Amino acid sequence: MTRYVLRRAPSALVVLWLSSVLIFLVLRAIPGDAATAMAGPDATPETIAAIRHDLGLDLPVVTQYLHWLGGLFTGDLGRSYLIGGDIADLVGTGLGNTVVLTATALLIAVLIALGLGPLWAATRNRWVDRVLTAFHTAAVALPTFVTGVVLIIVFGVFFRVLPTGGIPPKGMVDRLDITAQYLVLPAVCLALPVAGVLTGFLAETLRGELRQDYVTTVLAAGVRRRAVVYRHALRGALPVAITTLGLQTGALLGGAVLVESIFSWPGLGLLVEQGITRRDYPLVQVLLMLSVTVFVLVQLLTDVIHAALDPRIRLGAQS
DSSP states (O other): OOOHHHHHHHHHHHHHHHHHHHHHHHHHHHHSHHHHHHHHHHHHHHHHHHHHHHHHTTSSSHHHHHOOOOOHHHHHHOOOOOOOSSSHHHHHHHHHHHHHHHHHHHHHHHHHHHHHHHHHHHHOOOHHHHHHHHHHHHHHSSHHHHHHHHHHHIIIISOOOEEEEOOOTSSSSHHHHHHHHHHHHHEEHHHHHHHHHHHHHHHHHHHHTTTSHHHHHHHTTTTHHHIIIIIIIIHHHHHHHHHHHHHHHHHHHHHHHHHHHHTTTSSSHHHHHHHHHHHOHHHHHHHHHHHHHHHHHHHHHHHHHHHOOOOHHHOOOHH
């Protein structure tokens, strides 16, 4: 397993380096001067020049990139002129809130998929199949801004049983029951598309496993179809399902940008939206690089788990 990880790590590092170059160059290719945008329309030339110097924009492009890359390794991420505060502090606070939201959403999505996917694969009831098909179609097709608005109207306006945005006034850990009330709507909104994809994929993979010879033999021995799905077919479908789960984790991170804006959840998604709107380029630069890093690490972890569950992958990598 260690050899497999070492063989996968160089490609991940190359992706991270190429992403850093691309992010750095794309933000500088945006029309307009970043220092002028940050200083505002009424700023004096002296103020603009001071901001350019503070950001290092008066240095050669290669030098700017190397300084930024060095800051990423040392944790010196600079300051946000428009939002205010050290970028490292802003990212640290937002990252904690986003991790709580995405982890909860991922847990909800996995529980829904593990509950409905095997049921969908094992059922022969036409009405159950239609209900699960309708759920899968709606969960995948409806965008998060539609489901978010519906959840707010139903549970926050009509029934008034849950908060419609923000986080608990006294923090996330003061009272977990209050935190759960603030968390449930954005987490469900973020989880539904992923749950739909995972449920459909898991059900289809399990149907394929049910057509395998070893499953046919077990069914011929008189074992109930549902028991075969949970005891035998699910184990065979698990490696591929975990790979899909890793890819959908990236979708969760992307969807968090919109969901956090809808529910005013102060995480990285809301921070990205604020940074782009206010053209806070140093902040956006760090946030984009962080997103790529998290996605690459999640993908690497997914590959490692897949290899641990399927020895053929490890043997193929070592051959």
